[in-house]
Amino acid sequence: xxxxxxxxxxxxxxxxxxxxxxxxxxxxxxxxxxxxxxxxxxxxxxxxxxxxxxxxxxxxxxxxxxxxxxxxxxxxxxxxxxxxxxxxxxxxxxxxxxxxxxxxxxxxxxxxxxxxxxxxxxxxxxxxxxxxxxxxxxxxxxxxxxxxxxxxxxxxxxxxxxxxxxxxxxxxxxxxxxxxxxxxxxxxxxxxxxxxxxxxxxxxxxxxxxxxxxxxxxxxxxxxxxxxxxxxxxxxxxxxxxxxxxxxxxxxxxxxxxxxxxxxxxxxxxxxxxxxxxxxxxxxxxxxxxxxxxxxxxxxxxxxxxxxxxxxxxxxxxxxxxxxxxxxxxxxxxxxxxxxxxxxx
Numbered sequence: 001x002x003x004x005x006x007x008x009x010x011x012x013x014x015x016x017x018x019x020x021x022x023x024x025x026x027x028x029x030x031x032x033x034x035x036x037x038x039x040x041x042x043x044x045x046x047x048x049x050x051x052x053x054x055x056x057x058x059x060x061x062x063x064x065x066x067x068x069x070x071x072x073x074x075x076x077x078x079x080x081x082x083x084x085x086x087x088x089x090x091x092x093x094x095x096x097x098x099x100x101x102x103x104x105x106x107x108x109x110x111x112x113x114x115x116x117x118x119x120x121x122x123x124x125x126x127x128x129x130x131x132x133x134x135x136x137x138x139x140x141x142x143x144x145x146x147x148x149x150x151x152x153x154x155x156x157x158x159x160x161x162x163x164x165x166x167x168x169x170x171x172x173x174x175x176x177x178x179x180x181x182x183x184x185x186x187x188x189x190x191x192x193x194x195x196x197x198x199x200x201x202x203x204x205x206x207x208x209x210x211x212x213x214x215x216x217x218x219x220x221x222x223x224x225x226x227x228x229x230x231x232x233x234x235x236x237x238x239x240x241x242x243x244x245x246x247x248x249x250x251x252x253x254x255x256x257x258x259x260x261x262x263x264x265x266x267x268x269x270x271x272x273x274x275x276x277x278x279x280x281x282x283x284x285x286x287x288x289x290x291x292x293x294x295x296x297x298x299x300x301x302x303x304x305x306x307x308x309x310x311x312x313x314x315x316x317x318x319x320x321x322x323x324x325x326x327x328x329x330x331x332x333x334x335x336x337x338x339x340x341x342x343x344x345x
Contacts, residue, residue: 042114043111086105104279130179238304
């Protein structure tokens, strides 16, 4: 019995390992995989050809605190694989020396379909997204010139950059291209919902999940559009202004009052594991999220049009909606060994 369990665990790990976002065409080349029925990605790897060595380099950099000024914080510090690549134990992101940021860390998945990044859309290209946390004074607090110098002084990284780009000299372009190869391949498409949409096997919604799906399509789908479960827009979802953070969202970027209190519509995929919720992490449970939308929406001039009338959900509707949202959990993604740090290097 003991050996049978070990065999099952090894087999499960192997299945999760191969359910990655990419397909190996040989030991060095990677073909990006777009799930059937999904829209065309906004990021094009044609200008950043995918290779296994490039992906591995990006992963190594993602998990290495060398990118922070005091080598204490890595990308993974705020983006944990088993929580859909976000943090889980605090409302706002934490940086070097225990400094606290101003927003909840966004999940990292299906990024190649994003039109913009960050809660306020301040970045519009996957390759430059990492600049913000690396240089932010309360996150990694680094200067690019210092990061590049540290990487060039590392024999390990000169070797890894040579394997990925046939050039051992590190520069910012290659740094961000490799990070994009890793984060761009963090694709979640193997939830129960996906299996049902693909008509795989005998997988079906339960009665509760099916009713929750109907509730979702009626009340949530205009912003959280299938199959990505986001429409990549910015909306004011009726949250009260935090009087300490005083974060006006998208308006910080556009300087337009019409964007006041608007934030990126996040994907609902893997939402079961990505608490806390909202841009400032103010709630920890899905039932509290639904409570906000049914009884806590603050009316204001920029409020999303979908929320200007009350969202009426019964107690059973809420229970069923949460049941449906849990069908968006993709354990192949959350536990994929290909996305985990290689601790044996």
